[in-house]
Amino acid sequence: MMKSICWVFLVTLLGTSACSTPKANKDNDNSRKSLKIMAYNIHHANPPSEAGVIDIDAIAQVIQKEDPDLVALQEVDVFTDRSGKDLHQAQAIADKLGMHYYFAKAIDYQGGYYGNAVLSKFPIEDSIRIELPTLPGVKAEDRSWAGIKVQVDGQSLWFGSTHLDFKTEENNLHQSNTLLKALEQLSIPVIIGGDFNVVPSSxxxxxxxxxxxxxxxxxxxxxxxxINPTKTIDFLMYRPKGAFQTTNHHVVPEEYASDHRPVVATITIDSL
Structure with a gap:
């Protein structure tokens, strides 16, 4: 189902980490005229008020209440010491929601992997992992973009999740330029959700x-x-600008499951 893609060193298929959850086949409805999307930094499913606790159910419940078609997740653990050597967080959340998933690692972490994931009500036709390395000499984490190709209303689009560096503006811009350059090679509409670690005026x-x-x-x-949020660093966006129209944008007032609040938008796809 997922063919190999290679654009120099920027884009690679993650291999065995790219999977789909068969239960989602029951929700393959391509007749819809709108799309509900979400971006959610899940803090490796650790509620900030509960040190050391991993609560997959809490994350799944937040998503389930909003019932999005596509979800971009950040700070996802796979087989790590802190979350559980047998726990693939993306798969576990997808299974609870009956959705397909794809995970793309950013870094190796505690014997497992740490990165981004996407969830989809639609079958995944293809997937890519875009590496977002740090600048030489900068002590920061490499990042990634987890992208999936799906069919919506009979049209193809890419939906992806990213999480950019927060330590320096220069490195954040470097990773952004790397991502944008790679995305230029995608000829169909692209939707991004993620934690950009910068404010709107950046x-x-x-x-x-x-x-x-x-x-x-x-x-x-x-x-x-x-709790009492003070800035916006999580965004949803799409390209080309005329491909969709935003009909609703809101932030879920969730205060337990993660240190971020989820961002949700409904976009029309009539012009796709």
Whole structure:
């Protein structure tokens, strides 16, 4: 189902980490005219108020209440010491929701992997992992983009999840440029959800705004911290700008499951 793609060193298929959950086949409805999307940094399913606790159910319940078609997850653990050597968080969440999933590692971590994932009500036709390395000499984590190709309303699109570096603006911009350059090779519409670790007035968001349309560009609800949030660093956006129209954008007032609040948008796909 998932063919190999290689664009120099930027884009690679993750192999055995790319899977789908068969239960989602029952929800293969391509007749819809709108799409509900979510971006959610799940803090490796660790509620900040519960040190050392991994609560997959809490994350799944937050997502289930919103009932999105596509979900971009960040800070996902797979087989790590802290979360459980037998726990694939993306798979576990997908199984609880009856959705397909794809995980793309950013780094090796505690004997397992740490990275981004996407969940989909639609069967996954293809998947790619885009590596977002750090600048030489910068002590920061490599990042990634987890992307899937799906059919919606009879049309193909890419949906992906990313999590950019927070330590330096220069490195954040470097990873952004790497991602945007790789995405230029995708000829069909692209939707991104993620934790960009920058505010709307940043150089990074200005860079994405050149080719992507954010689902909220005015006074947008804050996303972090989860209690009394003070800034917005989580975004949903799409390209080309005329491919969709945003009909709703909101932030879920969730205060337990993660240190971020989820971002949700409904977009029309009539012009896709």
């Amino acid at each position: 150089k990074t968001i200005a860079l994405f705004d050149k080719t992507f349309q954010r689902t909220c560009t005015g006074e947008c609800p804050y996303t972090i911290p989860m």
